[in-house]
Amino acid sequence: MTSPPDVVPEFARERINYPPYGGTMSKTSISLNGVDVTTVITLAAQVDTNPDLAKDLSAYSRRARVRWISGLHSQAYTRDVPPHAYDEPEWLGGTNRAMAASEALLGAVGGCIAVGFAVNAALREVPVHELEIEVEGTIDLPSFFGVREGNSGYKQIHVTIYTRCDADPALLDEIAYRAVQLSPVANTVRHPVDVQYTVRPIA
DSSP states (O other), rough: OOSSSSSSOOOHHHHHOOOOTTOOOOOOEEETTTTHHHHHHHHHHHHHHHHHHHHHHHTOOOOEEEEEETTTTTEEOOTTTTOEOOOOOOOGSSSOOOOOOOHHHHHHHHHHHHHHOOOOOOOHHOOOEEEEEEEEEEOOOHHHHHHHHHHOOOEEEEEEEEESSSSSSSHHHHHHHHHHHOOOHHHHHSOOOOOOOOOOOOO
16 A cells, blocks of 8 residues: 555645744644644644754653552553553452553554544544544463463554544545554554663662
């Protein structure tokens, strides 16, 4: 499939007079599907026209810190939002207080795709009435337990997008394509990532 059009459609460029980097945002406010389209288009335009900003955002840093609670239960913290808990089902030795980290990864893939779908639909003036992303895959628990060699992670992840929106089939395909193919989380699991670690004692 060929690559779809630019992320900012022409109609949107015409309706919002976006400023140069560092300028004042347009007072025109456009919102659809709960997405602040004005902010999205303004930022995209600034990135497109300002090489320094594009360079800075090409290495945009995000960070989370996970605190072990007890057993297989832990919590992840980031920014000033509520923590996200992880646990395992009882048959795996957990207390079933929350989703497993491996399930959270699937949720992160689906959540990122949902963001991309809502934004791309809004940019194309497509109202979204309902949207659900189902993400599934299989992991190798014997490899996780160390009883045999192998890759304990997901070998394949399948995404199903359920939606009710005002888009014809061709436009819906374009929105879904961009949501999946441009997703930072989906691309993280799609391509090899160098995972490094450091162990530091807590004083």
